[in-house]
Amino acid sequence: MTLETYTQTRLETATIGYPRIGKSRELKKALEAFWRGKSDAETLIQTRNEVEFKNWETQRQAGIDRIGIGDMSLYDHVLDWSIRLGIIPERFASFSGLDRYFAMARGKDGIAALEMTKWFDTNYHYLVPEIPETLQPADFSDFLQTVHRAQTLLGDRAVPIVLGPVTLLRLSRLEMNQDQAGKQLGDRYLLLLQELQKMGVAEVQIHEPALVFGDAANFKQLYQSTYQSLSQVGLPIHLVTYFDDLGDNYPWVMELPVAGISLDFTRGRNLELLQQYGFPDDKELGAGIVDARNVWKIRPDSVLSTLEAISRVTPNLRIQPSASLQFVPYDAQRETKLPEPLRSVLSFAEQKLVEITLLADWADRSYGTQEPDKYLEVILRQWQTFQEFSPVNQGVKERLQNLTSQDLERTLPYEQRQERQPVLPPFPTTTIGSFPQTSEVRQLRVKLKRGDITQAEYEAAIDAEIAKCIQFQEEAGLDVLVHGEFERTDMVEFFGQQLSGFAFTEHGWVQSYGSRCVRPPIIYGDVARTGPMTVREFKVAQSLTDKIVKGMLTGPVTMINWSFTRTDIPRSKQAMQIALALRDEVADLEAAGAKMVQIDEPALREGLPLKPERWDEYLSWAVDAFRLSAAIAKPETQIHTHMCYSEFGDIIGHIERLDADVLSIENSRSNNETLFEITDAGYKHQVGNGVYDVHSPAVPSTEQMVQQLKTGVANLPVQQIWVNPDCGLKTRGWEEVIPSLKNMVEAAKILRQEANLTEK
Numbered sequence: 001m002t003l004e005t006y007t008q009t010r011l012e013t014a015t016i017g018y019p020r021i022g023k024s025r026e027l028k029k030a031l032e033a034f035w036r037g038k039s040d041a042e043t044l045i046q047t048r049n050e051v052e053f054k055n056w057e058t059q060r061q062a063g064i065d066r067i068g069i070g071d072m073s074l075y076d077h078v079l080d081w082s083i084r085l086g087i088i089p090e091r092f093a094s095f096s097g098l099d100r101y102f103a104m105a106r107g108k109d110g111i112a113a114l115e116m117t118k119w120f121d122t123n124y125h126y127l128v129p130e131i132p133e134t135l136q137p138a139d140f141s142d143f144l145q146t147v148h149r150a151q152t153l154l155g156d157r158a159v160p161i162v163l164g165p166v167t168l169l170r171l172s173r174l175e176m177n178q179d180q181a182g183k184q185l186g187d188r189y190l191l192l193l194q195e196l197q198k199m200g201v202a203e204v205q206i207h208e209p210a211l212v213f214g215d216a217a218n219f220k221q222l223y224q225s226t227y228q229s230l231s232q233v234g235l236p237i238h239l240v241t242y243f244d245d246l247g248d249n250y251p252w253v254m255e256l257p258v259a260g261i262s263l264d265f266t267r268g269r270n271l272e273l274l275q276q277y278g279f280p281d282d283k284e285l286g287a288g289i290v291d292a293r294n295v296w297k298i299r300p301d302s303v304l305s306t307l308e309a310i311s312r313v314t315p316n317l318r319i320q321p322s323a324s325l326q327f328v329p330y331d332a333q334r335e336t337k338l339p340e341p342l343r344s345v346l347s348f349a350e351q352k353l354v355e356i357t358l359l360a361d362w363a364d365r366s367y368g369t370q371e372p373d374k375y376l377e378v379i380l381r382q383w384q385t386f387q388e389f390s391p392v393n394q395g396v397k398e399r400l401q402n403l404t405s406q407d408l409e410r411t412l413p414y415e416q417r418q419e420r421q422p423v424l425p426p427f428p429t430t431t432i433g434s435f436p437q438t439s440e441v442r443q444l445r446v447k448l449k450r451g452d453i454t455q456a457e458y459e460a461a462i463d464a465e466i467a468k469c470i471q472f473q474e475e476a477g478l479d480v481l482v483h484g485e486f487e488r489t490d491m492v493e494f495f496g497q498q499l500s501g502f503a504f505t506e507h508g509w510v511q512s513y514g515s516r517c518v519r520p521p522i523i524y525g526d527v528a529r530t531g532p533m534t535v536r537e538f539k540v541a542q543s544l545t546d547k548i549v550k551g552m553l554t555g556p557v558t559m560i561n562w563s564f565t566r567t568d569i570p571r572s573k574q575a576m577q578i579a580l581a582l583r584d585e586v587a588d589l590e591a592a593g594a595k596m597v598q599i600d601e602p603a604l605r606e607g608l609p610l611k612p613e614r615w616d617e618y619l620s621w622a623v624d625a626f627r628l629s630a631a632i633a634k635p636e637t638q639i640h641t642h643m644c645y646s647e648f649g650d651i652i653g654h655i656e657r658l659d660a661d662v663l664s665i666e667n668s669r670s671n672n673e674t675l676f677e678i679t680d681a682g683y684k685h686q687v688g689n690g691v692y693d694v695h696s697p698a699v700p701s702t703e704q705m706v707q708q709l710k711t712g713v714a715n716l717p718v719q720q721i722w723v724n725p726d727c728g729l730k731t732r733g734w735e736e737v738i739p740s741l742k743n744m745v746e747a748a749k750i751l752r753q754e755a756n757l758t759e760k
């Protein structure tokens with residue numbers, strides 16, 4: 001008996017979003033072929049529709065009663081809603097159709113793309129709506145067509161997913177005043193609901209995750225008036241929240257005039273709130289009890305007691321995942337290379353659908369059979385087997401127990417370290433680490449996996465890439481070089497593959513942005529380093545040049561935030577275990593001659609809890625973990641860190657506490673804002689000013705970067721400034737990277753001259 005054979009269901013079940021890149025990344029491939037001019041729009045749309053259709057069919061066959069539909073997207077669902085609602089900035093006025101869609105997503109002909117940033121506390125990126133002074137006409141036709149197709153297959157089980165008006169507004173940049181924007185958008189949503197009503201849909205899901213933000217109370221009146229107005233249409237609205245609890249806003253949210261409300265019971269304290277305040281009799285509760293943000297099967301003991309507690313408060317409920325399933329891969333069954341005790345407790349989207357129906361049956365006592373119990377028994381036994389299998393590392397445990405505060409402290413303060421660290425020209429230029437991951441480089445790994453080439457041949461080919469990369473950087477005149485990260489599939493997966501206690505999948509892709517995906521590794525036991533991870537490639541690179549090559553590591557917090565973590569010990573402990581492994585790597589790099597080591601922490605900010613009252617707790621261990629990995633470095637060794645997609649104004653004290661010698665930041669898509677936040681706060685260490693947007697195929701001109709540098713660094717002492725792209729270059733082609741970096745070096749030279757500074 002396996003879980004996969006379970007199909008019956010009584011109590012209602014629902015989904016609130018599904019993975020959309022395709023089980024074999026069909027949409028990714030179609031998009032990239034289209035962008036390269038290798039296929040046409042019709043083929044792209046056809047692939048999109050096929051992926052969507054398969055998603056619906058999977059959910060239908062799993063027996064889901066209320067299937068969320070309309071979340072499928074060619075790039076990003078927030079962009080889709082911006083365009084449907086007519087939120088189109090002036091600079092895209094001359095484009096239309098798919099051209100305009102992808103121009104807004106990726107930039108075109110020197111026109112900047114929309115800003116891209118993290119979706120709540122996930123590793124998914126959305127495009128920030130820019131609400132212009134005047135909106136373009138709304139056009140919901142693509143959405144309504146999708147709804148129509150879904151109705152054909154699913155009938156009343158098709159529940160359209162609409163991104164909520166207040167969340168959309170909360171995430172936007174505004175040129176119009178907020179009240180006016182709220183009112184205009186409200187009118188457009190009203191029209192949409194009327195259309196859906198006419199089509200005979202049974203209910204609509206409106207997603208308002210912004211209700212879990214710490215500042216949700218500021219929008220109370222807007223929520224109230226908007227939903228008052230939308231409720232007039234008469235179409236039952238199911239208001240969906242996720243990622244955290246409703247906090248103090250719980251009571252008034254319950255009063256909103258909607259037919260149902262979904263709550264996340266896997267994060268925050270919604271259960272407590274439900275028990276304290278009750279749940280309105282006239283509403284249906286969407287009980288998000290299957291974790292959509294992690295890959296583990298349900299733990300029968302805890303999930304059943306949660307479910308029981310919920311049912312005691314309200315019998316009027318449906319069972320569903322805690323959020324959209326887009327944050328987990330499609331199917332754990334495909335991971336046949338994983339050890340069985342591990343695979344048997346993994347649950348990706350397809351397995352989660354089964355768990356939902358199982359829990360629905362279990363909860364519905366009138367069903368009167370023992371079937372669900374038998375299946376739950378099986379899961380319990382699988383967990384027991386896993387428990388015995390999961391690696392325990394006594395050495396790591398002891399090392400952590402014996403840590404002292406000195407282990408987190410560099411031996412000298414920043415000012416004294418700086419005197420001992422390498423001397424460089426003013427406005428030193430560098431890159432963030434990765435160079436183009438061309439299809440030739442990826443093919444090398446495919447060949448290695450297939451056994452077409454040996455490990456030695458693979459390494460020789462990687463070394464040839466490193467040599468080419470070093471040579472180019474020298475020619476371009478960069479001051480601090482990198483090896484290029486050609487040996488890495490991904491900055492997190494690569495380290496996961498080399499650490500014990502981590503498992504990695506073959507097909508476990510999750511969309512990160514647009515066509516880009518990641519395969520988050522899975523932490524399933526104590527983590528330990530089994531040997532040096534990056535030293536070989538560092539040495540190869542450093543042997544080829546007299547310039548300094550930065551060692552390149554992914555930091556402990558980013559490893560945690562971009563992996564699927566275990567649920568039996570706190571994330572802080574897992575981060576510290578990884579930090580120990582990185583600490584040993586820093587020492588090894590130093591011993592191999594590294595004068596600079598960069599420890600990337602792009603996910604530090606995104607891991608911040610959505611409610612500010614929980615920030616200190618998180619930042620306290622997150623910063624400690626970074627310090628544990630870095631503090632082993634000698635004062636002469638310069639520690640760099642890199643963060644993209646981050647705002648720092650509100651956590652600058654903690655950024656200072658990281659005690660990195662150089663911090664490189666994103667600064668181009670956000671219009672220097674990130675830099676201003678840092679300089680305003682009086683940050684004393686060096687700052688790498690991310691002067692060009694690596695996520696756009698456009699080549700930045702020298703003048704543009706000179707301008708960016710001048711306005712950006714006006715308030716920062718020259719000794720503090722570095723010049724670099726805003727992130728790694730792995731997604732770009734060499735034909736873009738070569739001129740871009742040459743222009744960047746040129747821009748730094750112009751600044752040196754203008755500041756009347758000559759190279760020492």
Ligand SMILES: Nc1nc2c(c(=O)[nH]1)N[C@@H](CNc1ccc(C(=O)N[C@@H](CCC(=O)N[C@@H](CCC(=O)N[C@@H](CCC(=O)O)C(=O)O)C(=O)O)C(=O)O)cc1)CN2
Pocket residue numbers: 123437438439441442443445446488489490491492493512513515516517518519562602730731
């Ligand atoms: N984990 C993580 N999160 C992150 C980032 C990040 O770098 N890592 N950066 C930000 C997001 N940026 C990102 C930037 C690029 C990619 C990215 O390029 N992903 C690649 C996959 C990287 C990878 O694992 N590559 C494998 C190859 C996987 C593959 O597709 N192989 C082909 C065959 C190879 C080929 O012919 O190209 C296949 O299996 O069919 C490798 O290099 O070996 C992609 O979508 O294409 C992802 C996120 C924030 N979050």
Ligand code: MET
Pocket residue numbers: 432433434485491552600602642644727728729730
């Ligand atoms: C998402 S941050 C990326 C940092 C990494 N060193 C790179 O250059 O790709």
Ligand SMILES: [Zn+2]
Pocket residue numbers: 432602642643644726727728
């Ligand atoms: Zn980055």
